[in-house]
Amino acid sequence: MIICCVGWLATGFIPRFDAAPGTPDNPAMDSALRILITAGPTREPIDEVRYISNRSSGKIGAALAEAAIRAGQQVTLILGPITAMMPEGVRRIDLETAAEMHAAVIREFPSHDVLIMAAAVADFRPRFVRGGKIEREGTLAIEFEPTVDIIAAASQIKRPDQRTVGFSLESKNNLDRAKQKMLRKGLDLMVYNPTRTMDSPTIESVLLYPDGRVEELPCRDKADFADILIERVTALFR
Helix, strand or coil, rough: EEEEECEEEECCCCCCCCCCCCCCHHHHCCCCCCCEEEEEEECCCCCCCCEECCCCCCCCCCHHHHHHHHHCEEEEEECCCCCCCCCCEEEEEECCCHHHHHHHHHHHHHHCCCEECEEECCCEEEECCCCCCCCCCCCCCCEECCCCCCCHHHCCCCCCCCCEEEEEEEEECCCHHHHHHHHHHHHHHHEEEHHCCCCCCEEEEEEEEECCCCCEEEEEEEHHHHHHHHHHHHHHHC
C-alpha cells in the first residue's frame, strides 16, 4: 500500500489496518499494496499569523495517488497545506508542520507496505515561535533549527518487507548528492528532479537505485510520470 503524507488533522473515513503487511493475516497483500504518500509543503510558524513555507502545490502527490488507484493499490495520503485537488474517496490526513508530518508518518508507516515521500518538507523552522503578532519595528532576525528528516526516521523503523521511496529536489545537476542521500537514508528508490518542477504540470526526473541502476525519464506530464513510478514501486516487491 502506498502512503501519502497529509496534514495534521485527519479528515474523511479512516479505515483500520489490523494486519501487518506481508503476514498470513493479510491476504490482500497478494493483490494490492498499501501505499502511504506524503505531499505538499509544510508551514513552520514564526508568530501567530506568519510562517515559513515553499511553493509546493501537492500536484505530484495527487498524480501518484491517482496512478496507484488506477493500478488497484490502496492509498493513504498525508498532506501539508496543498492547493492541488486530491482524488476523492481516499483516506487523507491533513496537517501543517514538519513535526506533525513526522508524527503522522511514524504512526502510519507500520501498517503500510511502502512510503513515497513526495512532500516538500521544510528543512528548517524558527527556533522560537513568537506569541501574538510581531510588530513592524526596525529589523527582524530569526534563528532557525533543522527539522526532523522524516524519511530517514521512517527507514530506521522499516521492516524487511517494507520499502521507502524519496524525492531529491536539487537546484543543480547533482546526481551524486541525490545518490548519497539515498544511501545515507537507506532508501529503496530515489527520484532526482530539478527545482523547476515544483508547482509545474511536468517533471523531469532520474530514478536512482541502491544497486547502482540509473533510469532517466525525460520531461513529461506528472500523471504519466506517476504511472511509471507506481510501476517501479510495485517492482520493488518482486
